[in-house]
Amino acid sequence: MAKTLMKGNEAFAAAAIKGGCRYFFGYPITPQNELPEYMSRELPKAGGCFLQAESEIAAINMVYGAACAGARVMTSSSSPGIALKQEGISFLASAELPCVIINVSRAGPGIGGIQPGQADYYQSTRGGGNGDYQVIVYAPASIQEAVELTANAFETADYYRNPVMILGDGMIGQMMEPVELRAPKKRELPPKIWALTGTRGQRSHNTIKSLALEPDDLEEVNLKLKAKYDVIRKNEVQYEAFHLEDAEIVFVAYGTVSRIVKAVIEELSSLNIKAGLIRPITLWPFPFEVFDTLSSKTKCVMSIEMSLGQMVDDVKIAVKGRVPVEFYGRSGGNIPSPEAIVEKTKEILGGAE
Amino acid sequence: MAVIFKKSKGLTDTEQHYCPGCTHGITHRLVAESLEELDVLDRVIGVSPVGCSILAHKYFAIDMCEAAHGRAPAVATGIKRAQPDGVVFTYQGDGDLASIGTAEIVHAAHRGEKITTIFINNAIYGMTGGQMAPTTLAGQIATTAPNGRDPNHCGFPLRVSEMLATIDGAVYVERVSVDKPANIRKAKKAIKKAFEIQLSGLGFTFVEVLSTCPTNWGMNPADSLDWLRKNMIPYYPLGNLKSPKEDR
Ligand SMILES: Cc1ncc(C[n+]2csc(CCOP(=O)(O)OP(=O)(O)O)c2C)c(N)n1
Numbered sequence A: 001m002a003k004t005l006m007k008g009n010e011a012f013a014a015a016a017i018k019g020g021c022r023y024f025f026g027y028p029i030t031p032q033n034e035l036p037e038y039m040s041r042e043l044p045k046a047g048g049c050f051l052q053a054e055s056e057i058a059a060i061n062m063v064y065g066a067a068c069a070g071a072r073v074m075t076s077s078s079s080p081g082i083a084l085k086q087e088g089i090s091f092l093a094s095a096e097l098p099c100v101i102i103n104v105s106r107a108g109p110g111i112g113g114i115q116p117g118q119a120d121y122y123q124s125t126r127g128g129g130n131g132d133y134q135v136i137v138y139a140p141a142s143i144q145e146a147v148e149l150t151a152n153a154f155e156t157a158d159y160y161r162n163p164v165m166i167l168g169d170g171m172i173g174q175m176m177e178p179v180e181l182r183a184p185k186k187r188e189l190p191p192k193i194w195a196l197t198g199t200r201g202q203r204s205h206n207t208i209k210s211l212a213l214e215p216d217d218l219e220e221v222n223l224k225l226k227a228k229y230d231v232i233r234k235n236e237v238q239y240e241a242f243h244l245e246d247a248e249i250v251f252v253a254y255g256t257v258s259r260i261v262k263a264v265i266e267e268l269s270s271l272n273i274k275a276g277l278i279r280p281i282t283l284w285p286f287p288f289e290v291f292d293t294l295s296s297k298t299k300c301v302m303s304i305e306m307s308l309g310q311m312v313d314d315v316k317i318a319v320k321g322r323v324p325v326e327f328y329g330r331s332g333g334n335i336p337s338p339e340a341i342v343e344k345t346k347e348i349l350g351g352a353e
Numbered sequence B: 001m002a003v004i005f006k007k008s009k010g011l012t013d014t015e016q017h018y019c020p021g022c023t024h025g026i027t028h029r030l031v032a033e034s035l036e037e038l039d040v041l042d043r044v045i046g047v048s049p050v051g052c053s054i055l056a057h058k059y060f061a062i063d064m065c066e067a068a069h070g071r072a073p074a075v076a077t078g079i080k081r082a083q084p085d086g087v088v089f090t091y092q093g094d095g096d097l098a099s100i101g102t103a104e105i106v107h108a109a110h111r112g113e114k115i116t117t118i119f120i121n122n123a124i125y126g127m128t129g130g131q132m133a134p135t136t137l138a139g140q141i142a143t144t145a146p147n148g149r150d151p152n153h154c155g156f157p158l159r160v161s162e163m164l165a166t167i168d169g170a171v172y173v174e175r176v177s178v179d180k181p182a183n184i185r186k187a188k189k190a191i192k193k194a195f196e197i198q199l200s201g202l203g204f205t206f207v208e209v210l211s212t213c214p215t216n217w218g219m220n221p222a223d224s225l226d227w228l229r230k231n232m233i234p235y236y237p238l239g240n241l242k243s244p245k246e247d248r
């Protein structure tokens, strides 16, 4: 199929429909509005239903309802709206309901601004809601990657009966790139015999619940969820490793920032500094193992983020104190510039010598 | 021997956890009987709230889920949109519906969502131990209104049915009581009517059920029923507030 030029937000929506999404519930917020607007136009043509909810809280609970009924369902929002959805996401994870949530993230805290940000790493990977739960979090770095991750996300969500989040920073949502929409990679999926469809005289009644008042019962639920999360940690980690062999410095960056860092690596090589990149594609599960393969020549690992330092916590866990972990970030909607990263790198490597 | 009463097929045999004299059980029965009489038990999907009736899914022999506190109408919206030929209802208390969940109930009504809501108004937060609800009467004692509700401090009790009846999408709104057999019969009629109207796809349907909470009112069951009659019915008048045109 030929490539078409698409804006990130519309590409997310088109990919979701390609991935089988037929229900969408959302509430307007910049910088993701083109996504629900596209859905309101295109989803009915695909035989689905778009509904604008009265709030993000209502939207995620409509997602919960449609997921209960066995549908492929999605919502999208941006950072403060995702914060409001967290109670619902915790319920979805607790009740093991599949769904896809897109966060076209912006700078915070509070209402913050509408420029891109990556300060939602914590609320995405640490379970912004209450309890011991995880959502699978993908961070695309291009619109082509965004459409692939989004189309596949519905299969993954159904396979694990778990919410899946796509964390695309505002830049990914707003820019245009050529994309090719492909059908998702199919997984072997059992029928949703647990879904609430009405018994239809075919089976005894189904119940979907979250409450477990006995500590032992609730712990059993938590242990069952943990066993599932362990399988996901084992099977679903995705990352890109770029020029890791004999890199003196290894950057860690995701989404838009990883593209800036690739340009920085070129620039540094012209200055005879060997640099590499680990680009997590899954933020949860985080690609911890790849850090065990770093070369003995690596003197430093540096996390570069559009935040004041969130992913760097996982980088420190992954590096296990073997080399110093540095950080450079901009916030408030600012984007780290290649020059600033080069300067910071020279400063660190100079200092280490 | 002629059978003069039997338990509805819409209810399970599970023993209910409700306190002695609590009217939740009566309303469960009325909902189950209505669904059975309409022959829709095999296509009904219910949503239980956060409140004493969170475990309603153990007592109804139908597909059901729990919803987060106040969000049942949004959950029911998602279900109904995905299963348009299902019969979908929420069963909610007055903390759940009239306090934390006001946005969800107003907008489900506003969209004319083809669902039915059974609203249990017992003028108190039951499950959490007797705190003030938006529906708590002026002067009524609650654990967070130890000297009785002072409307000057925290407002007058909210009349939800009257409020929802102003919304075009709400096509059937009725307030009933389960304090005595005659009223229970009327309550059953209203609940069944609400489901019938849902089946004809006309819009949002709502039945408010004046109910007791002997435990948190600090009264025995008989006194609770008297208290409901003397205090709640005058402030929350019974009757139909809205019906589809052809029914009027
Ligand atoms: C988000 C959230 N806030 C508060 C609670 C605590 N809580 C549980 S039930 C309830 C109110 C129940 O009262 P009501 O809706 O009147 O139902 P009843 O128990 O009287 O039937 C509250 C506040 C909760 N579970 N979740």
Ligand code: SF4
Residues within 6 Å of the ligand: B017, B018, B019, B021, B022, B023, B024, B052, B122, B126, B127, B212, B213, B214, B215, B216
């Ligand atoms: S606390 Fe009140 S509402 Fe709850 S079961 Fe007991 S009597 Fe009923």
